[in-house]
Amino acid sequence: MGEFFRGWRRKVGCVTLVMACEIATLWIRSHAVTDLFAIWLNGPRRGPLLAIQSRNGEFGWQNCGDAPTIGYETGWTTHASSPRSPYDLDFNTIPYWSLALPLTLLSAYLILGKPRKPAAEPA
Secondary structure (H helix, E strand, O other): OOOOOOOHHHHHHHHHHHHHHHHHHHHHHHHHOOEEEEEEOOOOOOOEEEEEEEEOOEEEEEEEEEOOOEEEEEOOEEEEOOOOOHHHOOOEEEEOHHHHHHHHHHHHHHHHOOOOOOOOOOO
């Protein structure tokens, strides 16, 4: 088994495969649960608010600018109580499949590809 992980390609391939599996897990979860996380960029209740969400198979983020209508905080999460719901913000989104698929293909190439034979050392 130690022979299989000799060289950098298969090690990087395994790390890439783990990242692809984690993104695929978030992709599946986002169809059942909507996660919304908002954080102040300049400390508590100061400066712009950054909102990050995961829902319907997409990862999204939105810089809300200076959001003076903030309602309450619970732990690490700040919930906005503006007239517009945080779920209605215009999020910049990336579908999870567009991240998971290339990582899976790259990991398959790195893991299953034939390793190069080491160059012969000059005598």
